[in-house]
Structures are given as C-alpha cells and as structure tokens.
Amino acid sequence: MEGAPxxxxxxxxxxxxxxxxxxxLALKLKGLGYEYVExxxxxxxxxxxxxxxxxxxxxxxxxxxxxxxxxxxxxEYIDETWTERYPLMPSDPLERAAVRFWCHFSVDKLGLSFLEVLKSTGDEQRAAIREALGNLKLLEDELREGLFRGRRFFGGEKMGFLDVVIGCGYHWLPELDEMTGADPVELDEGFPCLAKWVRDFRAQPEVKEVIPDHHKLVGYMKVMRERILNQGSASAPRV
Ligand SMILES: N[C@@H](CCC(=O)N[C@@H](CS)C(=O)NCC(=O)O)C(=O)O
Structure with missing residues (x-):
C-alpha cells in the first residue's frame, strides 16, 4: 500500500x-493511499x-x-471526488479553462513534438528539436508574461493541476540530451522561467517520492529509443 489512509x-x-x-502525484498531494499494481x-x-x-x-x-x-x-475524477483535500484545479472558471487548454497543448503539441525528437537522428532530429523547443518557448512565454506570470508554479505558490500534468511529462528536460541523443539545450539561458519551474518541481517532497531515479529513467529511455530506431519510425513506442 502506498501512502495512507x-x-x-x-x-x-x-x-x-x-x-x-x-x-x-495527484494521489500523494491529496494524501490518499492506494494499492499499486505494476x-x-x-x-x-x-x-x-x-x-x-x-x-x-x-x-x-x-x-x-x-x-x-x-x-x-x-x-479530474480524483480532484472532484476529494474536493476538501489539496484542490488541484483553480476555482476561477477562466483559469480552469486555461489549465485545460495547456493540458491539451501538452498532449497534442508538446508531447508529439518530443516524441519526434526521440524517434529521429541527425538532421531530422535537429529539425524535430527546433520544433519541440518552439513549443517549449510558448510555455516559457506563458510563465513569463501570460496568465501564470510571476508565479512559482502554474498553480500559484503550490503545485496545481497543470504542474502535475506538465511536471510529470517534462521533469527530465535537464536530461533531454541524455534521453534522446540530441545536442544539449541550455535551459537556463533560453528558458529561464521553465528552468526554475523544473527545479522547483523536482524539489517538492511528493515529486521526489513519485518520479523515478533519473539514471534509471535515462537508461530506460535509451533502450526505448534503440528499440524504436531499430523498428523504424512507423512503430509507436509503448512508453
Ligand atoms: N492518453 C493516455 C496515454 C496512456 C499511455 O500511453 N500509456 C502507455 C504507458 S506510458 C501504455 O499503456 N502503453 C501501452 C500500449 O501502448 O500498448 C493517458 O493519458 O492515460
């Protein structure tokens, strides 16, 4: 059993x-125990x-x-069922709409562009990385001057719904080159707000409990990448 009660x-x-x-991470933040089945x-x-x-x-x-x-x-089910514990969604409908918008962005645009980086090599990968970094820049701008400007997390002083979604998807950004074989990206230079946000996210105790060891994850992603490259770009990974 993970967590209590x-x-x-x-x-x-x-x-x-x-x-x-x-x-x-959502269950941890809500303090809800669960049985985990791998x-x-x-x-x-x-x-x-x-x-x-x-x-x-x-x-x-x-x-x-x-x-x-x-x-x-x-x-959303967890947040709506245990409303009294650590609310993840903001109460303001407009802000909720923005959170949902960037969740979709994270899946449809950001996620797909990083998948291309993982699946490609050489010039093709360099083009994929440009596209992915362009998408990352949109998030950087949102943190710097958009609805979430001046905040420590997208959710405010504490992590919220969008932090959980994007954080679990992209906590490995500082290890992007190791994961994908791409050229290193200076996060602090090009994406200062995101770089700080990733550091703050990784420092949260609940995140440390949930996110796997980075060496283990890098090793796993390298194996996945080899497998994808050997299979050809037609196959989708089972990650
Ligand atoms: N849209 C799904 C994606 C879930 C997903 O892709 N899960 C992968 C593991 S990371 C999986 O189960 N893959 C098995 C498969 O593709 O057959 C979600 O948000 O839950």
Missing amino acids: DAGLRLLGMWASPFVQRVQ EDLSNKSPTLLLLNPVHQKVPVLLHGDRPIAESLVIL
Whole structure:
C-alpha cells in the first residue's frame, strides 16, 4: 500500500510512465493511499484488458470496483471526488479553462513534438528539436508574461493541476540530451522561467517520492529509443 489512509483505490501502472506518475502525484498531494499494481506492457494482464478495453493502456484507477482510465480524466475524477483535500484545479472558471487548454497543448503539441525528437537522428532530429523547443518557448512565454506570470508554479505558490500534468511529462528536460541523443539545450539561458519551474518541481517532497531515479529513467529511455530506431519510425513506442 502506498501512502495512507486506504480510500479503496488501486492503480494499474508502469513505473516509467509519465501518465501513471501524474496519477501517483495527484494521489500523494491529496494524501490518499492506494494499492499499486505494476503492469508488464509487453504482456498485458487480463485485468488491464478488462478494465481499459478501449485503449488497453495504463494508468487505470480502480475506485472500489469502478475503473477510470485516461490520466487527465483520472486527475479530474480524483480532484472532484476529494474536493476538501489539496484542490488541484483553480476555482476561477477562466483559469480552469486555461489549465485545460495547456493540458491539451501538452498532449497534442508538446508531447508529439518530443516524441519526434526521440524517434529521429541527425538532421531530422535537429529539425524535430527546433520544433519541440518552439513549443517549449510558448510555455516559457506563458510563465513569463501570460496568465501564470510571476508565479512559482502554474498553480500559484503550490503545485496545481497543470504542474502535475506538465511536471510529470517534462521533469527530465535537464536530461533531454541524455534521453534522446540530441545536442544539449541550455535551459537556463533560453528558458529561464521553465528552468526554475523544473527545479522547483523536482524539489517538492511528493515529486521526489513519485518520479523515478533519473539514471534509471535515462537508461530506460535509451533502450526505448534503440528499440524504436531499430523498428523504424512507423512503430509507436509503448512508453
Ligand atoms: N492518453 C493516455 C496515454 C496512456 C499511455 O500511453 N500509456 C502507455 C504507458 S506510458 C501504455 O499503456 N502503453 C501501452 C500500449 O501502448 O500498448 C493517458 O493519458 O492515460
């Protein structure tokens, strides 16, 4: 059992998955205990296939006997079910809309552009990195002069919904070159607000408990990258 007290929660996950880490971090911030079940994604359990027949992916959160799939959906469920503990979503509807907008951006644009970096080499990878850094710049601008300007976290003084989503997806940015074989990026120079935000995110005790050891993660990502490059760009990774 991870954490306390027992809220009748079971999480099907995979240790390296940023989507799973989002859910683990949200549960930690809410102080909710849960049973963790590690899935072997190369040999998915009948339970996973039964509970998430549409996507057959982790995470799946079981609350009692009710399964909830898709990390963003799970996060909203957790936040709306345990409203009195550490609210993740802002109360202002306009700010909630902005949080949802940047969550979509993180999935649709940022995530896809970094996947291209992982899947490519040489000139192709340099072009992919330019595209990914362009997307990162949009987030930097948002922290510097947008709705979240002057804040320590997107959520304010404390981490909120967007910090959980983007933080679990991109806490490894300082190790981008090691993970992807790309040229090193000077985060502090080009992205000072994001660089500070990543440092603050990684320093949070709940984050330290959830995010895997960076050496282990870099090793895992290198193996994934080799596998993807050997399979050809047509295959999607099972990360
Ligand atoms: N949109 C999903 C993505 C989840 C996802 O891609 N999970 C990966 C692990 S990181 C998975 O289960 N992959 C198995 C597969 O693709 O067969 C979410 O946000 O929960």
